[in-house]
Amino acid sequence: MIIHMDIIFVIIIYIIVGLCIGSFAGAVAWRLHERKDFVSDRSECEHCHHKLSVLDLIPVFSWVFLAGRCRYCKKPIGMSALAVELFGAVAFVASYLAWPFGFDNWLPIGLFVLWLVAVVFMAILFVYDLRWKLLPDRVTFPLIILGGLFFVGKQILLGTPLASWPLELILGLLPVAGLYMVLYVVSHGKWVGLGDVKFGILIGLVLSWQSGLVALFLANLIGSAYILPQLALGNMKRSTKVPFGPFLIIATVIAFLWGREVIDWYTRLLSVGSL
Ligand SMILES: [Zn+2]
Structure with missing residues (x-):
């Protein structure tokens, strides 16, 4: 039973991290496209340019609660933000559950980390191509x-x-x-x-x-x-x-x-x- 709970706990962690990675990927794609500074520029609404608060950036939940609209100008945010968050969550948890090389020593663990970093980059490509039809x-x-x-x-x-x-x-x-x-x-x-x-x-x-x-x-x-x-x-x-x-x-x-x-x-x- 204890092992069971541990696995569920780990899966939840992977889902949460994956959702955040998806959200991060969406922000990176937007900054790449707008050629914004990575550190100093805060995310903003693309319609009214209102700076987004932490509340607006909670993956999936903010999208669901705001019904896919900007909290300030009520214009639609678009499905791509939600799609990339879900991609991040599913890809992360699936990578952990179906990892083909095991976790026996540093080499497969190192490969796992490399793969997850690649998933982050793939998430950026995923949303960039959805929005601007370009890799x-x-x-x-x-x-x-x-x-x-x-x-x-x-x-x-x-x-x-x-x-x-x-x-x-x-x-x-x-x-x-x-x-x-x-x-x-x-x-x-x-x-x-x-x-x-x-x-x-x-x-x-x-x-x-x-x-x-x-x-x-x-x-x-x-x-x-x-x-x-x-x-x-x-x-x-x-x-x-x-x-x-x-x-x-x-x-x-x-x-x-x-x-x-x-x-x-x-x-x-x-x-x-x-x-
Ligand atoms: Zn807005």
Whole structure:
């Protein structure tokens, strides 16, 4: 019973920290976009520019209690603030519960910390792309560096011989970064943006090539599940530009944490189908 309570307590901590991370990511994205100072400028309402108080910044609760509106001018705040807070909370708690490498010694624990930092950067990208339909270099480049460190740590943890590292890297980059690069060149940047290609590099560094394929498949699945009903209901036109980054980011987190399970499930499905 005591162990049980401990786990619940830890989960609650991860949810709270994740919510705050999501809220922080929203603020960072806005500062990046407005080119504001990171330390001295306080968050403000984008309509009436009223400085926000601590009360206005409590994740989810402030959004729910104010019904998604500014407390001062009553104009809508937008769903992106809520979406990124929920992304942060779910990604943090899921990372803890489904962490694939264990917590046995400093190396997997170090990788866990690196991954959580990457989740913070992904949360910034998530909300930035939702709002301004762009994955800025100032976030994707640090993510690629984090991904590089993660790659090295992961190969050491898995005991991959040094001679096989380049092959692991190339295989990892093929499913998303490689495919997106081809699509980018063929379509002259119409189908995918260069930001998606750069995010694909992170996927290649952090995920196995198998999980990379899962991420690619899930991103399209989630994207279709979001877009098709809205097209059918007439809320969206075929020409509406939908940012793909958020789908890709959600898919990456799922594929990283549960890629193995998805592949196992799929192979079992195939073997049952062939009986
Ligand atoms: Zn306002």
